[in-house]
Amino acid sequence: MVETSLGIDLNVTPFHLTDDTPKNNEDKLNQINLENKKLKEMLTLVLDNHNSLQNHVSKLIRDRDLLASSPNKRKSGECYECNTSGSTENHHQRSLKRPNNGVKRVYTRTDPSDTSLVVKDGYQWRKYGQKVTRDNPSPRAYYKCSFAPSCPVKKKVQRSLDEPDLLLTIYEGEHNHKSTANEHETQTSKARFNSPTELGKFDDTLVEQMANSLRRNPDFIEDLAEAISSKIFENDLF
DNA sequence: CGCATTTGACCTGCGC
């Protein structure tokens, strides 16, 4: 169902072929402005769709992981309301906490190329181990709170198996001190879940991600090269 | 120097 060919059409005319009468230039400028505007609107639309899709996928993965990780031991207060009511979505959009062990699972959106596995969550961590796990190619990193041993909190961070830009962090324990980060930083780090795009205002990191993934995509490179060369060829016939 | 990270060794629980 996915259209693989990008069908790139570079609407570009080499400058040395244009006639430079002012009227023509003005027309062209207007035309290009219009086109830019249209493209911008399309981009925001695509971004919105992309965001909501990603959020949806994240939710699906969380629910599946939750079921898979504790199929049997559902004790009191487990997330039953999630299964019964499909209407409200916000209440476990971000973090799933299981009161059982003081173990908290949190999913964080991040750049797939970010190999550092460092999640800025307002606390300072000291990495003390990294292991490859059986059924996930990406390694799992182990952290202790840097106030240890006075603060016993640990966390594990591992990339999600089927969503490479989703990061699963498992916290265990509660901090006995305050977060070092100020309010603004925790806000931005928590705001990983994407909200609808305001027109004309893009999420820079997301745009950068998309650009990166396009740059790394061989199909895109190929299509781009073909589009460029065909355009040049076509214009060289004059 | 004083920290954090890296990384192989080591430990521990579990199924056979």
Added chain:
DNA sequence: GCGCAGGTCAAATGCG
């Protein structure tokens, strides 16, 4: 006990 997988330790290394 043995082997495996996950979790931890600690010596070496890196960095400001």
